[in-house]
Amino acid sequence: MYGCAAGCGGPDHAVDTGQVVHLREDPHSIPIELRPYLAELVRRTRTVCGPHLVSVLAVGSLALRDYRHGRSDLDVTVAVEPSLPGPALHDLAGALAHPHLPCPAAGLELVVYGTDFLSRPSGTAGYLLDLNTGPLLPNRADVDAARSPAFWYVIDRSIAHQTGLSLFGRPAREVIAAPERPDLLAAIRASVREHSDGEGHLADNRVLNGCRSVVFCRTGRWMAKRGAAREVALAEEDFRPLIEAAVRSFERPRSSAIPLPAAAVRAFLTWVRERVDQTAARATGT
Numbered sequence: 519m520y521g522c523a524a525g526c527g528g529p530d531h532a533v534d535t536g537q538v539v540h541l542r543e544d545p546h547s548i549p550i551e552l553r554p555y556l557a558e559l560v561r562r563t564r565t566v567c568g569p570h571l572v573s574v575l576a577v578g579s580l581a582l583r584d585y586r587h588g589r590s591d592l593d594v595t596v597a598v599e600p601s602l603p604g605p606a607l608h609d610l611a612g613a614l615a616h617p618h619l620p621c622p623a624a625g626l627e628l629v630v631y632g633t634d635f636l637s638r639p640s641g642t643a644g645y646l647l648d649l650n651t652g653p654l655l656p657n658r659a660d661v662d663a664a665r666s667p668a669f670w671y672v673i674d675r676s677i678a679h680q681t682g683l684s685l686f687g688r689p690a691r692e693v694i695a696a697p698e699r700p701d702l703l704a705a706i707r708a709s710v711r712e713h714s715d716g717e718g719h720l721a722d723n724r725v726l727n728g729c730r731s732v733v734f735c736r737t738g739r740w741m742a743k744r745g746a747a748r749e750v751a752l753a754e755e756d757f758r759p760l761i762e763a764a765v766r767s768f769e770r771p772r773s774s775a776i777p778l779p780a781a782a783v784r785a786f787l788t789w790v791r792e793r794v795d796q797t798a799a800r801a802t803g804t
Contacts, residue, residue, distance in 0.1 A: 607646055
């Protein structure tokens, strides 16, 4: 693990300031306040990784068209050839670390994978580099996937396979294999357990992630958090006031999130966990 706060000031020599990059994705798919940053992120990634770079993909809320400026993180997946030299990961973490590259969003969550790993379905974390950085995220650059909870990465790769936006290189569906359904449902169950515990998560995000999990179990498709919330609120009258309050909170900056009743959040997530368990049981015939 590389401690970015102390060691990711970034090797300036690794960044070619003469290169101009235009995002591959239709610019209208990317919020205007993010376009220069993402173009620079792609440029620096290309400079560091060189011919070993295969794809740079926008995933998460950007891919699901639900990015909230001041609230959402930027989720980016980078695919590289397995022949990428090991020191390049440290160089990339340095080149992209905030404030060396000032992040305009709440934070950047960037994950680098080898194409040999991405080409096969997997229920493991499997990354080469997991970089968190930005004004509202603690700086972290980790290269030891074995010690990270796998479920975050399995869900993110599933979303990326379905909806990832190609900023550079090959499209997401050509690079990222969809996780197998049992692995994905296990990851969703682990995610719900994590949000049920609540530590380190805003209450509104816990509720909205629960809504998204329920909609995925019903449809097999990932939906933006607010769209999933609307669907669940319409179908589940008992939870409607809580879900509507969570959406109102989500539309505010993180620093002014609305407190939600803890007992109601726990009851909702218990209900979500039951829905996920039922889907998993049907999938396995148990």
